[in-house]
Amino acid sequence: MYTLLYILLLQRTALAYNLPSLESLSGDWQTYHRGLYPDVDPPEWKGVPHGIALPTANSLVGSLIASENVFAIRSLTFPPFTSGPYSTVERNSSQLGLLSINGEPVFTEHYRWSPYGFNRKGSTSTVQVHSEVRLPLSDFFVMMTMNFSSAYVDYDDIELQLNPNVRSFPANAVNCSDHQIHYPEFMQRNCWNWYAPRSFVNESAAFVEVDDGVWVDHESGAITSIKFAKHENTYRVVIAFGNDVGAASMAQAVLDNFDAHFEAAKTDREERFKSVFDDEDDKYFTGSLPTLETDDVDLERVYYSGVVGFLELHRHVNERNPHVPHAPPNTTTAYVTGSGENCTTNIFFWDIAYAATSYSLLDPVNTRASILYFIKMAGNDNESGWGIDLMGGINVGNHYAANDFSIFKLSYNYVAVTGDYDFLNELVEDKPVIAWMENFALAFKNNTRNVEGGIDLADYGESENLLECVPSYEHKVAAFNSANVWMMKVLSNLIEISGEGEDDKVKQLRDDADELAAKVLELYQNGQGVFAARSLNDTDVPVRTVIDFVYTTEFMSEYFPREMADEMVKFVSDELLTESWMRALSLSDEAAKDSDRTDHGPNGAYNGWPALTSSAMIKLGHLDEGVKFLIRTAQVTKLGPHGQATGIIENDDGIFVAYKPFEVTLFNEVTSLDFVESVLVGVFGLDLTNSLGSSSIPSLLSESEPRGVEAKLRGLRFKGGLVNLESNSEGIYVTDRMTSTP
Numbered sequence: 001m002y003t004l005l006y007i008l009l010l011q012r013t014a015l016a017y018n019l020p021s022l023e024s025l026s027g028d029w030q031t032y033h034r035g036l037y038p039d040v041d042p043p044e045w046k047g048v049p050h051g052i053a054l055p056t057a058n059s060l061v062g063s064l065i066a067s068e069n070v071f072a073i074r075s076l077t078f079p080p081f082t083s084g085p086y087s088t089v090e091r092n093s094s095q096l097g098l099l100s101i102n103g104e105p106v107f108t109e110h111y112r113w114s115p116y117g118f119n120r121k122g123s124t125s126t127v128q129v130h131s132e133v134r135l136p137l138s139d140f141f142v143m144m145t146m147n148f149s150s151a152y153v154d155y156d157d158i159e160l161q162l163n164p165n166v167r168s169f170p171a172n173a174v175n176c177s178d179h180q181i182h183y184p185e186f187m188q189r190n191c192w193n194w195y196a197p198r199s200f201v202n203e204s205a206a207f208v209e210v211d212d213g214v215w216v217d218h219e220s221g222a223i224t225s226i227k228f229a230k231h232e233n234t235y236r237v238v239i240a241f242g243n244d245v246g247a248a249s250m251a252q253a254v255l256d257n258f259d260a261h262f263e264a265a266k267t268d269r270e271e272r273f274k275s276v277f278d279d280e281d282d283k284y285f286t287g288s289l290p291t292l293e294t295d296d297v298d299l300e301r302v303y304y305s306g307v308v309g310f311l312e313l314h315r316h317v318n319e320r321n322p323h324v325p326h327a328p329p330n331t332t333t334a335y336v337t338g339s340g341e342n343c344t345t346n347i348f349f350w351d352i353a354y355a356a357t358s359y360s361l362l363d364p365v366n367t368r369a370s371i372l373y374f375i376k377m378a379g380n381d382n383e384s385g386w387g388i389d390l391m392g393g394i395n396v397g398n399h400y401a402a403n404d405f406s407i408f409k410l411s412y413n414y415v416a417v418t419g420d421y422d423f424l425n426e427l428v429e430d431k432p433v434i435a436w437m438e439n440f441a442l443a444f445k446n447n448t449r450n451v452e453g454g455i456d457l458a459d460y461g462e463s464e465n466l467l468e469c470v471p472s473y474e475h476k477v478a479a480f481n482s483a484n485v486w487m488m489k490v491l492s493n494l495i496e497i498s499g500e501g502e503d504d505k506v507k508q509l510r511d512d513a514d515e516l517a518a519k520v521l522e523l524y525q526n527g528q529g530v531f532a533a534r535s536l537n538d539t540d541v542p543v544r545t546v547i548d549f550v551y552t553t554e555f556m557s558e559y560f561p562r563e564m565a566d567e568m569v570k571f572v573s574d575e576l577l578t579e580s581w582m583r584a585l586s587l588s589d590e591a592a593k594d595s596d597r598t599d600h601g602p603n604g605a606y607n608g609w610p611a612l613t614s615s616a617m618i619k620l621g622h623l624d625e626g627v628k629f630l631i632r633t634a635q636v637t638k639l640g641p642h643g644q645a646t647g648i649i650e651n652d653d654g655i656f657v658a659y660k661p662f663e664v665t666l667f668n669e670v671t672s673l674d675f676v677e678s679v680l681v682g683v684f685g686l687d688l689t690n691s692l693g694s695s696s697i698p699s700l701l702s703e704s705e706p707r708g709v710e711a712k713l714r715g716l717r718f719k720g721g722l723v724n725l726e727s728n729s730e731g732i733y734v735t736d737r738m739t740s741t742p
Contacts, residue, residue, distance in 0.1 A: 018291060018293060019273070019274065019277065019291065019304070020300060020301075020304050022115050022116075022266075022269060022270050022273050022308065023114070023115075025115060025301070025304055025305050025308050025637075026112065026113065026114035026115065027055075027112055027113040027114070027637070027638050027639055027640040027641075028112065028638040028639075029110050029111070029112045029121075030052065030110065030111055030112065030639060030640075030660075031052075031109070031110055032052050032054065032068075032108045032109060032110060032111055033051055033052045051661070051662040052659060052660060052661070052662060053340075053643070053660040053661060053662045053667050054066040054067065054068070054108065054111060054118075054662075054667075055111055055112075055113040055118035055640055055667060056113075056118075056312075056339055056340040056667040056668055057117040057118055057133055057134070057135050058135070058312040058313065058339050058668060059078075059135040059136060059137055059138060059139075060137055060138040060314060060315055060316040061078050061079075061138055061139070061140065061315065061316070062076070062077050062078030062079060062081075062135075062140075062315075062344070063075075063076075063077055063078075063312075063339035063340065063344055063668075064076040064077065064078075064083075064133075064135075064142065065340055065341065065667070066108065066111060066118050066120055066133070067095040068107050068108050069095065069097075069098045069099055069105055069106060069107060069108070069122075070099055070106045070107070070108055070120045070121070070122040070129050070130075070131045070146070071097050071098060071099035071106070071131060071144070071146065071160065071237075072095035072096065072097055072098055072099075073095060073096055073097075073133065073142065073239075074095045074096075075196075075198075075340065075341060076096070076142075076166065077196045077339075077344040077345075078140055078241070079169075079171075079192075079196075079344075079345055079390075079391055080168045080169050080170040080171065080391070081140070081166050081167070081168055081169075081222060081241050081242075082166070082167060082169060082196045082197060082198045082199075083095075083096060083165055083166050083167075083198065083199075084165050084167065084198035084199030084200065084201075084203070085165060085198065085199050085200050085201040085203070085204070095163060096162070096163055096164055096165070096166075096224075096226070096239060097160055097161055097162045097163055097164075097226070098160070098161040098163070099129065099146065099158070099159070099160060099161075100158075100159045100161065101124045101126075101127050101129075101157055101158055101159070102124070102126070102154075102157040103159075104124040104125065106122040106123065106124055106127075106129050107122050108120045108121070108122050109121055109122050109123065110122075113639075113640035113641065115269055115273070115308050115311075115312075116134050116265055116266045116269060117132065117133045117134040117135060117265070118132070118133055119131065119132045119133075120132075126150060127148055127149065127150040128148075128149040128150065129146055129147065129148055129149070130146070130147045130149065131144060131145065131146045131147070132144065132145050134262055134265040134266070135265060136261060136264065136265050136268070137264075137265065137268040137269060137272070138268075138316060140240060140241055140242055140247075140250075141238055141239060141240035141241070141250060141251065141254055142237075142238070142239040142240075143236075143237070143238055143254065143258070143261060143262055143265065144235075144236075144237040144238075144239075145234050145235070145236055145237070145262070146234065146235040146237070147233060147234045148233050148234070148235075149233075158235075160228070162226055163204075163207075164207060164215040164224035164226060164239075165199055165204065165207050165217075165224075166217065166222050166224045166241045167198070167199045167217045167219060167220045167222050168217070168220040168221065168222040168243060169190060169192065169196075169197045169220070171192070171326070171391045171392060171393075175190045175191060176188065176190075176191035176192075176193060176392065176394070177191075180193055181193060181385070181394060181395075181396050182385055182396070182397065182398060182399075183398060184396060184397065192345055192389050192391035192392050193346075193389055193392075193396045193397070194342050194343060194346065194396065194397065195342055196342075196344050196345065199217075199219070203219065206218045206219045207224075211248065213225055213226050213227050213248075213251070214247075214248045221243060222241060222242070222243060223241065223242055223243065223244065223245065223247040223248065224239065224240070224241045224247065225238075225239070225240045225241070225247045225248040225250070225251035225252075226238070226239050226251065227240075227251040227252050227254075227255045228255070229255055229258075231258075236255060236258045238251045238252075238254045238255045238258070239251065240254065269311075272284050272311065272314075273307070273308065273311065275288075276288060276289050276307055276311070276362065277289055277290070277291045277715065279715060279717065279722060284314070284333075285333075285362050285363045286363050286364055286365035286366065287360075287361050287362050287363055287364045287365075287717055288361065288362065288715065288717060289307060289358065289361055289362050289676065290361075290680075290713040290714055290715045290716040290717075290725075291713070291714045291715060292304070292679065292711060292712070292713060293711065293712040293713075293714060294709065294710060294711035294712070295710065296631065296709055296710070296711065297634075298631045298632070298634035299630070299631050299634070299679070299683070299709060299711065301634045301637055302630060302631065302633060302634045302637065302675050302678075302679065303675065303676060303679045305634075305637040305641070305642075305672070305675070306642070306672045306673055306674070306675035306676040306679075307672070307673075307676055308641065308672070309641030309642045309668065309671075309672025309673070310335070310355075310358075310670060310672045310673040310676070312339065312641055312668045312672070313335050313336045313337070313338070313339060313668060313669075313670055314333070314335060315327075315333070315334045315335070315336055315390075316332060316333055317331075317332050317333070317334065326388070326389075326390045326391065326392065326393030327390060328366060328369035328370045328372070328373040329369060329372075329373060330369055331365065331366050331369045331370075333363065333366045334347065334366075334390055335347065335352065335359075335363075335366070335670065336390070337351045337352065337387065337666075337669065337670050338351075338643070338644060338666030338668055338669045338670070339666065339667070339668045340643070340666045340667040340668060341666065341667075342666065343666055345389055345390045345391045346387050346388070346389055346390070346396065346397075347370070347387050347388050347390065348386050348387040348397075348400075348670075349374055349378065349386065349387055349400070349402070349403050349406040349407055349410075350386065350387075350400055350402040350403065350406045351387075351608070351669065351670050351671070352370075352406075352410070352670055353402075353405075353406035353407070353409045353410050354608045354611075354612070354670070354671065354673070354674045354677065355670065355673035355674050355676065355677040356409050356410045356412075356413035356414070356677075357413050357417060357677055357680060357681065357686065357688060358673050358676045358677045358680065359410075359673065360410075360413055360414045360417040360418060361417060361716070361717050364414065364417070364418050364420075364717075367410065367414050368414060368420070368423060370410070371407065371410050371411050371414060371433070372426065372428055372433075373388070374388070374407050374410070375407060375428045375429075375433070375436050376428055376429060377394075377395045378395050378403060378407070379407070379428065379429070379436050379439065379440075380429070382443065382446065383399045384399060384403055385397035385398060385399060385400075386398065386399070386400040386403070398464055398465070399461075399465050400465060400466075401460035401461070401465045401466055401477075401480045402480065402483075404440040404441075404443050404444075404483075404487075405440065405480065405483035405484070405486075405487060407436075407440060408437050408440040408441060408487050411423075411433060411436075411437055412437070412490055412494075412688070413688055415494075415692075416688040416691050416692060417688065417717070417718065417719070418717075418719065418720075419719035419720060421498075424437075424494065424498075434494065434495075434498075437487075437491060437494070438491060440487065441484065441487035441488050441491045441509075442488070444458035444481065444484040444516075445458075447459050447460065455512050455515040455516050455519065456519060457476040457481050457516070457519050457520070457523075457534065458476065458480065458481055458484065459475045459476050459536075460474070460475065460476070460477060460480055461474065461475065462474045462475075466480075467545070467547065467600040468597075468600070469595050469596070469597040469599075469600050469601055470543065470545065470585060470591050470595045470600055470601065471591055471594050471595070472533060472541050472543050472589075472590065472591040473533050473543045473545060473547075473591070474533060474535070475533060475534055475535055475536055476523070476533065476534035476535075477523075477531075477533045477534075477543075477548070478520050478523045478524075478531035478532075478533075478548045478551075478552050479547045479548050479550075479551035479552060480551070481516065481519070481520050482517075482520050482551055482552040482554075482555040482556045483551060483555050484513075484516055485513045485516050485517045485520065485555055485556045485559075486513075486554070486555035486556060486689075488509045488510070488512055488513040488516070489509070489510060489513045490689060491509055492505075492506045492507075492509035492510050492513075493692055494692070495509075497692055497693055517556050517559045518559075520552065520556065520559075521559060523540065524564065525542050526564075526567075527567060528542065528544075528567065528571065529549075529567035529568040529569070529570055529571025529572070530542055530543065530544050530545070530548065530549075530568075530571055531543070531548040531552065541590075543585075543589060543591070544571070544575060544585065544586035544588055544589040545584060545585050545586075545589070545600075546572070546576055546582065546584045546585070546605065546609045546612075546613060547584070547600075547609075549568055549571070549572055549613065549616060550609065550612035550613055550615075550616045553568070553616035553619055553620055554612070554615070554616060554619070557619055557620060560620070562621075565620040565621060566620075566622075568620065569617055569620055569622045569625065571586075572613060572617070573625065575587070575588060576613070577613075577629060578648050578656040578658075579632065579635075579655060579656060579657075580632045580633055580634075580635035580636055580657075580658055581604070581605065581610060581633065581636055581646055581648050581656075581658040582605045582609060582610050582613060582648075583601075583602045583603065583604060583605055583648060584599065584600045584601060584602070584604070584605040584606060584609055585600065585601050585602045586602065587602045589602065597645070598645040598646070598647040598661045599644055599645035603647055603648060603649070604645050604646055604647035604648050604658075604661065605645065605646065605648075606644065606645055606671065607642040607643060607644065607645065607646055607669060607671035607672075607674070608671040608674040610629070610630075610633050610636075611630070611633075611671070611674035611675045611677060611678040612674065612678070613626075613629065614626045614627070614629050614630035614633075614678050614682050615677075615678045615681050615682035617629065618682040618683075618685075618701075618702075618707070619682075619701065619702075621702070621705075623702065623705055623706070623707050623708065624707075624708045626682060627682070627683055627707045627708055627709055628708070630675075630678055630679075630682065630683070631709070633675070635658070636658045639658065639659065639660050640660060640667065641667070641668050641672055642668075642669060642671045642672040642674075642675065643660060643666050643667045643668055643669045643671070644666040644669045644671070645661060646658045646659070646660060646661075647659050647660070647661040679713075680713070680716075681701075683707050683709065683711065683727060683732075684700070684711075684713055684725050684727060684732055685700040685701035685702055685703060685732050686698055686700065686701075686716075687699040687700060687701040691718075696718070696719050696720075696721055696737060697718075697723065697734050697737060698716075698718050698723065698734070700725075700732055700733070700734070702731075702732075703731050703732050703733060704730075704731045705731055706727070706728070706729050706730065706731050707727050707731075707732065709727055710727065710728050710729075711726070711727045712724065712725065712726050712727070712735075713725040713726075718737075721737050721738060722737065722738050723736075723737045724736050724737070
């Protein structure tokens with residue numbers, strides 16, 4: 001016994017080791033193309049309608065985007081500071097400076113994202129320039145190096161045109177109208193919603209240079225300091241900003257000790273990355289994720305790239321960064337849904353719920369606090385927006401049909417992972433969490449068109465509440481009605497294990513779930529593998545979309561006959577999957593021509609869909625296909641971290657290849673964590689639906705079925721302990737378990 005405990009302790013101590021290097025999880029060099037719209041220059045790579053997205057750099061306090069000029073950065077968002085001017089069409093306008101050599105501007109030709117920032121390469125007729133941007137992990141300045149490769153460059157010909165336009169929009173100045181809160185269609189002055197507020201083009205006169213390299217915004221008082229120095233054939237640049245003269249001294253101090261600060265931007269992130277997997281290190285997270293050990297380099301990259309992408313959205317509130325005042329109460333951490341162009345201070349209920357298990361494992365204290373916050377912000381409003389804004393502390397956005405099941409799923413998975421059943425009795429607005437979960441589970445009954453009462457499919461309204469861009473996917477849809485089936489069933493399980501003696505309620509919930517499941521199955525199109533959406537006039541319109549596949553499988557696959565499950569997988573394999581990615585909507589769908597967005601249309605997919613698709617294929621018994629597809633998505637991580645969408649386009653060889661679109665999407669999105677979730681839930685079969693109760697060992701799905709991959713998970717947190725799992729030719733199984741220290 002003592003020998004086993006000693007071995008387990010050794011395994012635990014090693015959790016933070018045997019990791020891939022952070023540098024190895026960087027993207028590959030990408031060729032930059034502007035696209036066909038709104039620019040007039042056609043790309044060499046045919047048909048990329050939106051152009052290629054340039055990379056984003058993130059820190060614990062904010063983010064910024066690379067602009068086209070190798071010196072320029074745009075859309076700086078370090079709340080309360082932002083850079084302008086804002087433009088709806090011109091990606092090259094919101095920037096802090098431009099580099100020209102002998103009158104020629106140096107535009108980005110190639111770029112590479114890394115966990116430390118990004119690199120860009122460009123050239124003129126005589127000189128090649130390589131710039132690199134890094135952010136400190138938790139401070140308000142930007143560092144850049146620019147290396148000039150030609151030995152013949154005349155540094156007198158180098159011109160840096162500086163356009164510092166950083167403005168402060170503090171939270172106490174938030175002034176959003178009701179329409180701007182619920183329909184954040186465009187950037188609004190002083191309103192933090194989907195957009196961060198920025199200055200406008202006609203306000204450039206407000207930014208005045210008051211000292212050498214120091215500018216003041218006369219509108220807000222924000223100060224920007226840009227200091228640079230030549231070092232051999234490299235320029236070193238520091239851009240600092242703040243509300244007082246300390247910004248100027250900070251820029252010079254960083255420049256004076258540039259190498260140390262530049263290296264710290266790397267080593268601090270490496271330390272944080274290791275802490276993700278160390279159950280005893282609580283500097284950044286209150287929990288941990290398990291380490292994955294495998295010789296399959298692509299599966300390893302899928303998993304650890306998912307972690308790194310999620311860390312890009314990690315934000316911290318402390319004495320050095322009090323500028324995001326509405327993180328979940330009693331926490332110092334928030335995980336924003338995206339960064340880049342928009343969504344930089346938002347948390348979407350739906351998006352974070354995709355990876356509810358991984359979130360609960362990594363930061364259970366924050367997960368718990370966030371759920372309570374979400375319930376308080378949206379629980380009483382059947383038309384609540386899609387999430388919260390951390391600057392205003394308000395519920396923002398148009399209503400999403402996914403809100404109810406998203407908050408429910410976060411609550412359930414948190415309890416199932418941690419065993420914190422007391423959480424169910426925690427009061428929010430004088431009502432326990434379990435009662436709120438019941439509200440979410442039964443809310444569909446208020447959305448039916450059945451005037452006679454009884455169980456019927458919920459009507460979730462028009463496309464803006466669902467996928468936004470697929471006009472035929474509206475009203476009575478399979479995906480969200482299947483979520484109602486699942487919520488009623490797991491709610492009945494929670495009530496049953498509580499021992500409150502509500503046997504009649506338990507039976508009624510299960511009967512209602514069965515009845516609603518039968519209604520959902522009426523939407524299934526026999527032989528096609530897809531479901532229909534039932535319109536206002538009760539016409540069934542088949543929609544060949546991924547969303548019905550992944551959610552009906554996740555929430556009610558136990559109702560599927562074998563033939564139906566096989567048809568569904570065949571549809572996905574034949575019409576949605578590509579070599580390393582997928583399309584969210586089949587090209588054969590009647591609405592394909594009207595669904596141009598790359599996240600939910602036929603020309604790409606929201607980055608969460610492939611992860612969920614892999615897990616769904618595995619759950620439907622197509623284990624080998626599901627795991628192999630997940631592994632193939634490793635190629636997409638070489639573009640950079642997972643974002644809101646990845647587009648696909650046919651190249652000259654007739655192969656559909658993936659690219660990051662410039663379209664109004666996010667370079668970074670919490671979808672990265674969905675791939676961690678897929679490894680846990682799909683590859684290793686973690687089955688939380690059947691993991692309630694007192695057992696300290698998690699239930700595993702299809703544990704006797706091999707996944708076709710040799711791998712080990714070490715240090716999976718589960719109900720106060722650490723569990724090791726293994727996947728091999730015999731299936732998946734728990735190898736050992738130990739008690740975690742507090």
